[in-house]
Amino acid sequence: QDWRSRKKVQIFQYVFLKWLLVLLIGLATGLVGFFNNLAVENIAGFKLLLTGNLMLKDRYYLAFAALVGCNVVLATCAAVLCAYIAPSAAGSGIPEVKAYLNGVDAHSILAPSTLFVKIFGSIFGVAAGFVVGKEGPMVHTGACIANLLGQGGSKKYHLTWKWLRYFKNDRDRRDLITCGAAAGVAAAFRAPVGGVLFALEEAASWWRSALLWRTFFTTAVVAVVLKSLIEYCKNEKCGLFGEGGLIMFNISNAVPSYNTIDLLAILLLGVIGGIFGSIYNYLVDKVLRTYSIINEKGPAFRVLLVIIISILTSCCAFGVPWFAKCIPCPDHLKEVCPTKGRSGSYKSFQCPDGHYNDLASLLLTTNDDAIRSLFSPLNTNEFRIASLVFFFFAMYFLGIITYGIAIPSGLFIPVILAGASYGRLAGRLLSPVANLDCGLFALLGAASFLGGTMRMTVSLCVILLELTDNLLMLPLMMLVLLISKTVADCFNKGVYDQIVIMKGLPFLEAHAEPYMRHLVAGDVVSGPLITFSAVEKVGNIVHSLKMTSHNAFPVIDEPPITDAPELCGLVLRSHLLVLLKGKMFTKHRCLSGAETLKRYHAFDFAKAGSGKGLKLEDVDIDIEEMEMYVDLHPITNTSPYAVVETMSLAKAAVAFRELGLRHLCVVPKTPGRPPVVGILTRHDFMPEHVLGLYPHIDVHK
């Protein structure tokens, strides 16, 4: 069904609804993003204020207890939500969204319960002081919102809007979810262009120009919503929110002018970022595999793991600053130093008046504020070298062990924190000879580490530019990102790709593997093929549906209708169920298609939302009906894409991927055999499957 062939009114309705939906997605994502930040800033702010005030009164043990207590309670809330209600809300969510947009219909990835847990779990998790970000979860949240709106609410929770249930095919849904993912990035970073590019570079598998425009609109809406809400909050109407939360790091008063030493240092930063990044990915993968063993033991174990990591993180944040020396506050400072109440980013910790503890300033604060401190220009000596080294290692390893526990956890913030700390360290070390400000070095360090782990280039570059509002950094940033990605690509894959593989999601790459050139499509066809005759006995259909879990069956026109058996088309399981439910059966083998067609509206066969389709148990057929016949013509797709069995597997894989298919018929080359050899699905192209059939094939040839 192509909307272009509808009536004018319907086209208008369709286009209008589609735009309305992306508008709603933008609004909702913007609101959620703002609410998320507001909640985190207020909860974490309250917690930090409590601890800070107790510290000022020298009641150190009580302060420690307060901090750990708050963190553990928040962490437990997040973990309980995540482990008991929606386990799929754990982690970043970006790999899942990526896989969904590639065509993987994994169960519950975008369910309403996931959305709920993602929002609140992320708030509790970030507020609990974990080294996690809210960016990945925001992307997942955006995608969930898009899915919920796109399928017209959730049937399970009795929230449905009929007028929204207009988008029933894969493509429209995918478009909306791409918009949602872009809106998520835009809401997390306040980076509308970056959001569009992220959706394009990392998330989407298929892309059209029209989609670019729609995504852009969504992120523009998000930007406007956020801007007006922040304007509203400026006058301290939003509790502890203040300026902060939605990160926008101001480094614009530092003019980037650089000399040769700077350039060399930047090249080095790129290489270091690439190496650190690939090691990070390697370790994350190992830790994830370990955790998945623990997580499989049950929800209670998951919660326990979260509590352990939470206590570890709290101890690190509270324990280590004791080893740092006190630094006298710099003169001529606009900020309050050390921190009084809520203002100022210089924490006094155990230090006397007029002094601050630099490590505490980084550790005992929200992650956003820590990044802001690291990026802050001009004051080169704000952090000591030892503090920066320690902070880097803390963030690097806490980031690794935190990802994979049962809370929604983004990877951007930990990576930016670690990267910015070694970048600032480089700036600090080079300050006698370098021209560039150490805040800019921190930015470049963050860029290099991001490039090394996530392997995106253009979108990261634009996101960082939008975060820091300094276009003049563009050439340096590009350089750093290109180098770190190139270096890291020599060792392993990007972190999101690794997670997709680890989770066993059947992700189809855009290119075919080399060994596929030596196989033909017929080689990988597997399993017994079940075909239906064009006018089939009801009993046979019910039996086949019961026995197999196939989603599509070839329909074959046989001699009474045509001269020789020939392939009529493909019929989908869901359509068969609708037809069986309708009970348009005939006593004899005869064509009753035209009549059937009248009874149904095209809409009845539209793809249902996740978990909303008919099940075989819903269809109730008695023994007498089992012996009757049903004409499958009206529901058969008579133009399925097909390849000859001798077609190179590589070419079949390219066709499958580029056309976004779910089923690909394989037809015989020579006549005189049954008109269809088999059906290829996504799983048949997976390396595991192909290499399982042909274990001795040379993978690299």
Next chain:
Amino acid sequence: QDWRSRKKVQIFQYVFLKWLLVLLIGLATGLVGFFNNLAVENIAGFKLLLTGNLMLKDRYYLAFAALVGCNVVLATCAAVLCAYIAPSAAGSGIPEVKAYLNGVDAHSILAPSTLFVKIFGSIFGVAAGFVVGKEGPMVHTGACIANLLGQGGSKKYHLTWKWLRYFKNDRDRRDLITCGAAAGVAAAFRAPVGGVLFALEEAASWWRSALLWRTFFTTAVVAVVLKSLIEYCKNEKCGLFGEGGLIMFNISNAVPSYNTIDLLAILLLGVIGGIFGSIYNYLVDKVLRTYSIINEKGPAFRVLLVIIISILTSCCAFGVPWFAKCIPCPDHLKEVCPTKGRSGSYKSFQCPDGHYNDLASLLLTTNDDAIRSLFSPLNTNEFRIASLVFFFFAMYFLGIITYGIAIPSGLFIPVILAGASYGRLAGRLLSPVANLDCGLFALLGAASFLGGTMRMTVSLCVILLELTDNLLMLPLMMLVLLISKTVADCFNKGVYDQIVIMKGLPFLEAHAEPYMRHLVAGDVVSGPLITFSAVEKVGNIVHSLKMTSHNAFPVIDEPPITDAPELCGLVLRSHLLVLLKGKMFTKHRCLSGAETLKRYHAFDFAKAGSGKGLKLEDVDIDIEEMEMYVDLHPITNTSPYAVVETMSLAKAAVAFRELGLRHLCVVPKTPGRPPVVGILTRHDFMPEHVLGLYPHIDVHK
């Protein structure tokens, strides 16, 4: 041939060469872009200085003669180059690049002569004071450079580098040319991210994530080259170049803060931009059709047309400012006012000391400087209302009548000029109630008109942001672009799409037309089908090649080899010619494929660059050989993509487009007939062809 299956050394060589090439493309495009600007600034600067000095001496007639003389000479140079050497260098070049990347191999689009004319024609054209830009031509130039480097130099001009001749397939070439187009935009606007997005949104038809990265690298190189060259030129080492040329409009000292009236005004600007834009496109189309009649009469007519337009433009630029009143110079100005020699943008024209002529300041200057004046913030009353109104109409209509004459002419600059003038007019009119600066209004006006004509959104937005270096304008700019595009899309297509259609380039849209759903693939197969037997008589092949211009022929295995005739695959004309030239013939019908295969290297069959392939006349076969046989197996592609004749035409079109095919086999549904019904090519999917066969079909159904 997939590079992944090569040996490690070869893979390394391949990857290295590909990166080296994009580096070279970036360097070359950056250098050409800089040279282009330098030349334009110097030539136009000299011309304007001459005229200005004569005006200061009150020798008005002589000044007019000097201006017209210079303009006509420059215009004639550009026109002669264009009309006699490379007619395809006329116009913007963006539509041609777009069509090439869609798979249209139009003759000489990217030939070296086109490159030469494009560079120098563009310099002369812009310097001659035409209302044209150098941006479109830069895109075309970048693509030409990429093509030249990608095919390892030009054989025609005896410039070949063998080590560069590594990329012989369509996909590698297309990738390089996409990079070239992005580099062109980056060089023209100094907008690296904008360049990437332009290549993605407007130029490329197929896109992969890897390409994003490579394009990004190219534009980064361009940005670095330009930046270092500009640094070098800062100390007046480059003649009249000074700061200017590579446009970077500084509006960053104007902070965008806006109220409701501003927002309403911006919405209105968007609507106006959409309406003006669609009218512009309509008129450009009409004028182009008229010009093409004149242009077909011969090169002399083309040159004449250019001279007429040049004189008209000069008269307008010199004549109209007489009607403008003199304005006293504003106080507290850093700039010199009125202009003395080269400094200052306030032209005195006929005015007394301390006064300037605002219309002359816009008309008697380079286009870049005029834009800079229009975008200049703070001084709201710099231009009178009447002047802005007149300037708008002048630019609007001169832009329309200039595009299509035989010079390389970009559309960006005329559109920005016209848009900025009505934007500034709006700012001027609203200045009592509006908060926003009139320079920012001019920027938004330019955005709205660009959106209305070119119908790009994201890339325009980013290009304008990079041009003006002011990220805070992002939400407003997005709003304006979305509105103007939406409004304009109600009336007609984007200007580049219109030109592609007008030039008759067979551009394949990403979606199938609605009426195609009612046809099947077999319906549009046309022409007599010529098939070869797997072991074919040489004479038959030569005869078929002579008689038809088909590029691919189906090869059929016949009974001596197989039981029944079956489709073996497709063979390409170019491969047949190589085989015929090799003269591996046999006396009898026998399989000699294995032997043949040994004699050839895969490289021999690689796709040749434009105009470099073998021709039938090059192959010299005597009568005796005509009676011999040749085994086609080794050169047959045995896995051609094929569809059944009853496949819906819409689905076949989607497959054709998405897989980037050139030939699609149509096979019969029922056995017992010849194993191939026909071959579909790009032209068979064109609306003209389909509607020619079925004139009574309802186009909209």
